[in-house]
Structures are given as structure tokens and as C-alpha cells.
Amino acid sequence: MIPSSFEYVAPTSVEDALAALAEAGDEGKVLAGGQSLLPVLRMRLNAPEKVIDLGRVEGLRGIREDGDTIVIGAMTTHDEVANSELVKEHAALLAKATAEVADPQIRHRGTLGGAIVHADPAGDLGAPVLALDAEMVIAGPGGERTVAAKDFFTDLFETAVGDGELLTAIRIPKHTGWGAHYEKFVRVAHQWSIVGVAATVKADGGTISEAKIGLTNMGSTPLRAASVEAALAGKSASDVADACSSAADGTNPPSDLNGDADYRRHLATVLTSRAVAAAAAG
Amino acid sequence: MTRITVTVDGAKYSDDVEPRTLLVHYLRETLGKVGTVVGCDTSNCGACTVHLDGRSVKSCNVLAVQVDGHEVTTIEGLATEAGLHPMQESFHEHHALQCGYCTPGMIMQAIDVLNTHPDPTEEQIRLGLEGNLCRCTGYHNIVKAVAAAAKAPGAAAVSSSKVGD
């Protein structure tokens, strides 16, 4: 299967990319790492007239510190994120979740920004970004704006990135010293998550003082398990199951070949419990 | 058409390509390097794995225009006049292939596994190959071949040092 014809532009600056996007209008499609987009184009589920490749835009790639924040360029690959010492130290949850994305080849090519904007509810990076209270930096014709992760994912494959806009960076508040674990439930290792739980906890002498939990594929967008987070505060790290029992509350998981919604709700509670325990342990 | 210049297996090529041309088709149809094969439409099988600037990628999931100015190594660029690459040798020795169709991609990814884990555990090998399907071998001998190759000198290296044009 082969994509339909399209025009191709490879701008070298954000300004040029925005201009290309504006010119293409509805017929333009942004190409980041392409690991989700290319299969879609090959199956001709999408046939854009113009593809705007961000691969040559200066400054969209890389990871840096900015005070209490880690800033990750949207075009930074999964492999770079997962292996970044900065990310491992200050946003361990994202490093761990990113290491679970697809397979090595895809991690070498796919990008954090691409995955976030693709907003596949079964994708692994929405939940940790949400749990870490990240902020998304969006560039548009009117300049730059920042959107909190909780406002970013609006629906199935939909985000706050508007027409003519680009996600340029993800800003993550440092969670230095927080334990983290991404518990991914799949049948074959490189599959999209059936359910995933991203948990990061601040524990002090065996007691959890703060927990942040994001859920993958439990609704049309990544979700926070807010009631679990509240219940975990002050709990012993060795006894989290009860606090995690409400993980599926308020979720609306899909039913598909890998399991129905009931099974996913069941998994969500079990996996949350496992993820929190593992996060608290390290 | 877009002009691209790519180094493939140590030789430099310049060609006009349609932007939609997949890297694997550029390699196969334009350059005639048919050693890299296609096994699926959805980037799940890994048969088309090549190295792009030294890291493994699925060449059916990359556009040829994206590799303009970059360096690609395929299965055809591994063996030298001195003989097979240690990973190729190990696949042969351990009967890690049957029909051979997944083999080019599997070998390219196996080399990448050793780049990442020079002394891999069984689990690291298996997870390192999690994007490559084989329908013949049950992976049993593939895992053994990669583990054995890890003991051979130079198994993680690729020989893209051939003279370009």
C-alpha cells in the first residue's frame, strides 16, 4: 500500500513552517517522526495535498533545563527522551513510559511532540505527560501560547493545537526524586497499550506524600486518576491496593478485540496498584 | 519530484524522487538494492529495517525525501571482502533463518541491539527484537545467534566505511 501523491516542504525554521502550514490550510499535514502518520498515509486513510516536514526545523530537537522545568523540543525522538539523563533524573516517569513505546526502530524515529499531537488514546505518552502536569508550548500565527496538559487533550486524536499551529516544546515541571513506573498491559510487547498506568509518587520513609497517576486507553483522552491520587496521600507504600480501587471511576474505556470495557476497568485498578507499588519502590 | 542526495552502503547517490516515495522503495526500485524487503503496510514486521545514521529504522516508515543528506546502511552493506559480518555469520551458524525473508531486517535490528546492549541478557535480546516478525524459526535460534554474536568482536559495528564516489 502506497500513499497518494503530495507536495513536500521541509522548512528550516518555525516561522517558515507556520507559513507553509498557513498556505496549505486544510490540505496540509505536519510530518514529525512519521511513525504513526506514514501507515495512515499508506492506507490512504488520509491524503493531504501538502506534507510539511519538521525534520529540518532548527531548535525543535533537544532537552534542556530551564529552572524548575525540563524543556523537551517537540521533535526530540523517543530514544533521546528515554535515554536522557535529565529526563531520567527529573521526569523519570516520562523516561520509563517512553522506553515502552512501540519498538526500538520506532523509538529511533518517532518524536515526543508527534506522539502527543497524534493523541492516540492507546499511545503511551499522553498519560505520563498529563500526570507530570506538563505544559505544551504551541506556536501559531499570533505567536506562542502555553496550554496545560489537562487542557491539551480534547478528544480522540484531538488536541488544543489549532489549525495553523504547531507544538514546539513540552515543558515538564521537575519531579526530582519522585519514584516512577509505567505499567503497560499488552499481549505482544510492541503493541499499543490495552491499558497503561503512569504513576509517579513522592515517598518519604515508606509513606506516600504525593502521587500523580495518568491512565492510558481508559477513555477518548489520557486521564488522571484523581480520586486515587487523593486516597494515596499519606498511605504506606506497602499498602496501596485499597487506595487504587477507584482507578477506573469516571473512565470510559473502549471495548475491542483485546478486551471489553469491564476488563479494562478491572485492569486499570490492578495495574494502578502495581504501578504505584513499583513507583514507590523506586 | 524532489532532489535528494543519500549515502547508501558507503556510496553516494543523487536522485529525483516523488515526495511520497518510501525509503524502502527508493532503495529497491531506484537503487536496485532489493536485499531490503517489505513485509507489511503498517510498520509492524520490521522486515525492511535498515540503519539511518547508525540507528535502526523501518525503511517502509520513512520517506526517501526525509533521508536527504543522511547515511543509510542496508543488509547489502554489511559483508566485506573479508567475509560475512559477525552477525550474518552467527545467523548462519545457529540456523537462525529458514525462508530468509525476515532475515535482512532481523540482522540489522540484531546489530542495533548489540549497539545498545553490548552484552545483552536474553530478555534484552527478545525485547530488542520486539519490532521484527519471523514466521519460520520461532525465534529460538535467532535469540541464540544474537547472544553468540555478542561474544564475537565487531558484531555491533557496521562497515559503512567503503569508499564513496
Next chain:
Amino acid sequence: MTTRSIGHSVQRREDPRLVTGNGRYLDDLGRDALAAAFVRSPHAHATITGIDITDAWEVDGVEAIYTFEDLDELMARPLPVLIPHPALTHPRTCLALADTEVNHVGEPVVMVVARDRYVAEDAAARIVVSYETKPVVVGVAAAREAALAVHDDVPDNVAAHLIQEVGDVDAALACSPHRLTIPLTIERSACMPMEGKGVYAVWDRDDASMRMWSSTQTSTGVRAAVAARLGIPLARIQCMAPDVGGGFGVKINHPWPEELLVPWAARALGRPVKWAEDRREHFVSSAHERQQLQEVEVGFDDDGRILALDVKVWHDNGAYTPYGIIVPIITATQLLGPYKPGTYRCEFWSLYTNTVIVTPYRGAGRPQGVFAMERTMDAIAAFLGKDRTEVRSTNFILPQDMPYDHGLMFQDGRPLKYDSGDFPASLAKLKALVGWDDFAAYREQAEAEGRKVGLGIGCYVEGTGVGPYEGGHVHVETSGQVFVATGLTSQGQGHETAFAQIVADELGVRFEDVHVTTGDTRRMPYAVGTFASRAAVMSGNAVAAAAKVVREKALRIAADALEANPDDLEIEDGVISVKGAPDTQISLSTVAVLSNPLRYAFDDAAKAATQFAGTFDPDKPPVAEGDEPGLEGKGFYSPTQATFANGMHAAIVETDPVTAEIRILRYCVVHDCGVMINPLIVEGQVHGGVAQGVGGALYERMAYDESGQLLNASFMDFLVPYASEVPFIETDHLETPSPLNPLGIKGAGEAGTIPVSAVLASAIEDAEGFPILSMPISPSELWELRRQRASAAAHSATTEGDR
């Protein structure tokens, strides 16, 4: 002293080209050929009301667009029913391109030929086919109910109905002390070779001849089928199978519509044409297999001895029956495995559904049959509270019973008569390998850790090496190099290696000097194909026979030259010498020179064979009466019946008590394929077979929705296991030689796959403590079973007790 090559783990001849990317698969050929793409039906059942191709012609680079209307009389006929059978009373096959009706999603409707595949797909996307949809039949239950029909003239959807019975089953059931009824389900899966199908054809207009290549398991079959539909004499068409990227059964069915259309278009256009199937096409238009509903009724005594076995099978054959009813016949006959029930009856219905056709997939009906038999064995053991291996032993056919005739007709139309096997010995080996008797202690320990583990077992017998025949051709060139051809094809089985080993031994030459070609009708036009684990048995014995012919001729010529008695000569490493007088010798290359008297000296070897070289006796004709020039020979092997390989597998699984994940901790195989030509290759076949079985048991299923759409037509959603899912396989071998062929070999290709669903069901059942009656099984399904179980009454919902 030459060491025999047979029996040694010789490294494969095929590998050097394949590990370097120098293999040549179908799509690697014909770089300048035109490319074909197909418009396929998006509907499972519909009437075609119109086809508009005008837009497609606008695409630059389009060379031809064909619909049914364009086909000539021969090409417009329905595809052949390859294996007719008296019970197949309502065979139906598709057309090369659909005319008025389509019966499954993916059926080809329009063919586009263009400059390249990119252009061909662009044009295909612009073709508008209008349909009026019809109600669809999906699944065995709907087919059986027959409220709707796939084919209007087959209102009950029954393509075939067959009963085979040995003994009086009803009477035996009536007087059995215990009876159980067991309903079973197996779902659809598919071969999924990494390389899809593909065809490349070159028509030589001046010579009026065709050369074609197909990624097929039978190049002779494709050649004959194309010759028939294109109206070409066999002498004017040759077909080659290049390197083939896996088959597993799907490439034995032929001719596929594309296998006819591509050469037909190549002739019409006078240009080479190629089609390489993509993965999506493979999912919706190549064959599937496995789906059956079964009902087993079994009567047995207090020891677990089966007195009566009554099996009903409803088999989903998809929309058409080009490959006949081979699959359900094999289910019905091979179900018996290593056992001898007192009486046996199997009745099957082969049913039409609006889904992709069903043709053999590795195991070919056996996995389903073994599932029925082995689930029954476990049910009997559970009912009687006996060890599962004890019940199996009680029912074994014993070595002294061999040859054992079941009194049934097998898939080759010949008696189902086992030639060899030692089932008690195999079981003893398996129990030792897996540690059967120590498992209770292991389970106890696991339970103490809060883990659930289970041990499962499955036994099977596999009819392998079915006829009618294969041939071999062996030619010793004057270089001393030996060239061997056999007509069946290779898809990764290592034939170039295994057959070279056989010829090296039979002829007395070095393995390195033997070169094997398979699947090329130019080299061996008489052949059947690679299926039913038959290649080693059939072509192995055929090339051995051909090597013997050459050996005898070589000894005769050498005896003449050395003035010795042929009986006193031996051949080692390509040198013929007098036994006990090794200095009196002549090389095989010299014998090859002498075998072919020449007039012209085109090289030094030829010079020695020319008329003034003084090499030949002037009183004899250069070629003796009845003899032929050249050191070559042909041999054919045509057995009276199949050989029967067997195996026993055991697995230990762990099921997560909370998530219901299923993990295989150990997988053990004891395998008996008689004499092993190359243990390395045999083990590889077993490993791969088991992995495919694991896929079929835990991961793979073709999920159709009620409208006949395949919901998971890609590797994204159809889960094939990766290295991350398949464990190491532990193997042991028993070699009971087949008495039926000179080499003592039995087939090995399908073995690994056959019992895996039964074994894993057995192990999961053992872990969970309730019956597993449907495979494949996913974690969510196991979880659902647990949930139903927890809320259901205590008695088993699925088996009837003593009555």
C-alpha cells in the same frame, strides 16, 4: 573414509545468499516490469451493478484496465476445483475477476496494469464499482442455521457432508459405562508468511512462449493451470519458484486469480507484468483456516479406555472450495492420533460463509482434530480422577500393533494405516523431559507464592509424505560437480541442503560438490508440490533413487575403464576405486567425460572425450545400444501410502490470578520423524511450528464482524507473536524409521504446530481448574471465563456427567 552426511547437522547451503540480502524473492525480480494492482470488493456479499473506469484512465502511466468483460472464454470460466471428492457435492469457485457477484471482502473485481505500483494504486483508487449489498453469512453457526445462503443454489450452505464409521458406534455408546459430551470451538487464523504471494510473467511474442515466476508451493501446478487457461502448450510455458518467503500452506492453493491474470495480461500487452501482494491484500484475499465447531460424544470404561468416539464437525470453508475438502477430511481422520478407540465415527459438514476461502494452513485440519481428541482425553481423566498420561497410555496403539490400520480412508484416498511409531516410548521421554511426575511439588510451591501454574499435554500422529510422486534428476558434470533438480518448491525448509546431503551419501561425493535446484519446471517438469510435510520423504527418496541410477552408470563406465568388476568398486569423495586397491581409481569427473563421447573439443575435458583421443573402444558404438550419453539419471518415488510421524508436547503455563495473563514457562517437545536427515533443520522446523501454534493458541484470530468485514486485517491488530512472546523450545527425539521408504524418513514440517492449542488448553485448564473448550484464548476471555465461573452454579456448564 567419507563420513555420511545424512544425520548430521550440516549448516545450510541457502544461508550465505539470504543473510547478505542476495536472496531473490518474487518482488526482487523484474524491476522493469509493469505493475498490477487490484480493485477488490469492499463488501462480503453483493451484486455488482456497474464499474466505471473512466477516471482511472486519466492517471498518467496506466497501461491497461481489465474487468470480467475483458476476459476471453477460457479465462472467464470459474477457477478449477483442484481436488474433487464424491462428498463435495456442491463445489463452488470464484472467477478470475468477479462478474455479477462477490462473496467475500477482498475478492478481485478489476485489474489495473501500470508503469509501477504507485501509479497502479492511484488508478485503482479512482475506479468506481457500484454494488447492491446482500445479506451475509458469517461464522459456522450462521452457516449451519442457513437462514441465509452464500450461494443461491446451495440453500443449506453445505458444500460437503461426509460420514466415516468404524464399528458400531451407537451400540458401543449405548453399553459404555461412562459417557461425556464435549462441545468445542476453534477460530480462524492464517499462515501469514512474511512474504505475500506474487507473480511475474514474461511473454516472448516471437517465440510464443511464457516464462513465469510465482511465489508458490507448486510451480508445476501453476504451470499446468496457466497453460490450460491461456491455451498454451506445456512446452511453451515454464514456471519457476524463486526464493519464497514462507508458505505454510497458503501458496499450495493454485491458480490464484492473480496467477492467471498476470501472465494473461503479460501476453495481451506483450510486456512483462508483475504483481506482489501487499499485507492488506494478503489478509483479505489469501486463504485462512482452522475455524470449526465440534461436538464429541465419548463412551469409556473405568480405566478410561475409549469404547466409542462419535465426533461431529461443522467446518467453515469460506466462500469457495477450490482446494476441496482436504482440511475437514484430515480433521476427521487424524483426530485419532496415537489412540485406538473401540469404535469411531466422524461426520462433518463443510459450510459456505461470506469470508475468505479456507485451504490448508500448517497442520491442515490436524490442530482441530487433535484439539478434539486431546480435550476428550483430559475430560476422561478429569471425570475418572486419573492422571492424564495414564488415560492416554491406556488408549495407545502399541509398537506391536504396527502397521496399524484404522479402517478409514485418508486424505490421499488410501487407507489410514500407521507404519511406525513407539508411543509409550515417546510418552516416557516427554514425561522425563518436562518432569511430569515432579510437577505436583512445583505447583504446591508456586501456590504458596500466590502463583497459578498448570501443566498440559497433547499427542498427535501426522500422516506425512503423501503421494502421488516426486522426481529427482542428478547430473554429474565433467567438472565433477553434481547438479540435482527436484520439482517441488522450497519455502525455507532447507531443501538445497538436505537433498544435497542425501545425494552426497547415495552417490559417494562430497556435500560441497552437490548443488540442488527446486521448483523450476525447466529442470524437472514432473512434480506435485510442497505440502503435507512431504518434501523430505518424497523428493528425498526421489533424489536418492536418481543418485543410485547415476552411481550404477558411473560404476559401469568406471569398471570398463579400470577393467574391473563393478561390484568390486566403491565411490568416495567423487573418486571411484577398486575396493582394497585404492590406487586403481578414476574420478567421477573423468567418468563424466567418458560418458559423453564428443566430436568437438571445447575445453580440456571435452578433448579427452573426442574421437581421436583414443579413449574409446573402436569396436563399440560410442553410445551403447539402450544407453544414453551423459552421466545423469532420473528417479521417481511413488509410495503406496503416507508415512506417519508423531509427537508429544507438554507445556507449563502460568496464569496471572488477577489480570489473567497467560505466560508459557516451559514448552517441551518429543518428536519422531524417523531418520533425521539434518537434525539442525528438523529442530528448526519444530521450533517454528510451535511458535505458529502458540500464535494460534494465544494471539491470532481473524475477527469478522457481522457484515463480513475483517476487523483486524493488519499486523497492528492481528497479533503474531514476536521474540518477546515465544519461549525457548526444549526438544527430544525418538527415531523410529519408517519401513516404507529406503531412507526411513517421515515428514517433519508441520509437526510443531499441530498439538499446541490442545497442549495450552490442557495447561490453562490445569492451572484454572475448569474446562477450556474454545481456542484461541486471550487474557480477557480467560478473565471472562473466571467471572462466569464465579457466578455460575457448581456443576460444569459444558460437560454432561455420567448418565
